[in-house]
Amino acid sequence: MEQAELQEKIYEFMQKMKGKKKLKEKDIIKHISGETGEDKDVVKKALRAMIDEGRLMYSYGGGASSVEIPSEEYLREKGLIK
């Protein structure tokens, strides 16, 4: 599977889970790898690339970290969108 296609799958999953469960990197990799049959390292690479460009971001609450879709307001504050 192309990385872009894999990233769309990841994004769809993240949208579906938004507000329902805090997901760690490992949860996302496990789910997408199970769903697509892609190797976990390949999924991890695709996920990390999304985090690097700000499409997904790490979040933090109560000392524990998760991965989330950033809000537009946050992206604007960071100057990543106008």
Add this chain to the structure above:
Amino acid sequence: MSGKYKTPMLDELEKGPWPSFVTEIKKAAKKSDMAEDELGQLEKSYNTKRGYWKHGGIVGVLGYGGGVIGRYSSLPEEFPGVAHFHTVRVNQPSGFFYTTKALREICDIWDKYGSGLTNLHGSTGDLVLLGTKTENLEAVFAELSSRGWDLGGSGSAMRTPSCCVGMARCEWANIDTMDLCNELTQYYQDQLHRPAFPYKFKIKISGCACDCVAAIARADLSIIGTWKDSIQINQDEVRKYAEAGLDIQKEIVDMCPTQCMYYNPEDKTLKIADAECNRCMHCIAKMTKALRPGKEKGATLLVGSKAPIVVGSLLSWVIVPFMKLTPPYDDLKELIDKMIEWWDDNAKPRERIGELIEAKGMRAFLEAIGVPPMPQQVKEPRKDPFFFWAESDFKK
């Protein structure tokens, strides 16, 4: 700018001969709105006995999951300067050594983008910069990294390893704490910046049992320098201590926790039953000229200490009584990787490795990391009988 708030409660904390954080915030408030509103909000907290900070959420620099802790005022209209007041953790150099030039650079960057307030060092070991806005984060990070700095760890990640000054300044260091700390920091870069663990994992390294970085109480993995052979005794110096008035029996021998020392007042000589000595450093720290650690040096590895956040506090537990530590520390790295793998596979969210060992048992942990049971691992005799047996050990 300064003087916007009357702070009678905080002013009390400036009295007396001690340094005062209030005085420092007031100094910063002369040139920073953020520091000034921080002062105002804190005074209000002292009056109402309520905290007004919210923390967490998505806040950080691109690609990193750690190093920035989002903090917001719950009273942004009243204290706009602290509407955002994020903390930036900067990875400190091993042993906390800085040139004044480096410190000036950090302060200049922080005056430009933050409140000017710092905390050297946070309990994590990081150099902590207090109070900046979301829109400044990428700029702060770019300026820091252009000068060779990097962010430290936060959240469910490998936290910035820290160590005592070790061989750079201390004759008691049994291991090169600074080299080891730097090596582990480099090795765990990915885990430090990309939080993927169930919760935090801290490594702290002390060169001897004096444990100047409190590794035994604050680290998931405490690495504490020790020796295997005998304490080196200089009997001439023992005699000089006695002649100078030190009560060796009372202050040294009677306070030895394992009662393994013997002092002969007739000829003023000291003997140690080294097999019973637990390397606590008490006698060495008191008779610096007469006693020195042994020559066969290495470290004890202990696992599991933590402060009482989710459940109660724990002290670290001896796992490997003695390990020789030589660069590039491959044996150690391999062992830490196994510990983390077992914890990552078995822990619930926000469960520290020490809590998991308590829940699953030391046996499961030792088996997973391939360390055999040893008498030194018995933390509480009678409570922890180390009978390791499996069904297959018994004839049916």
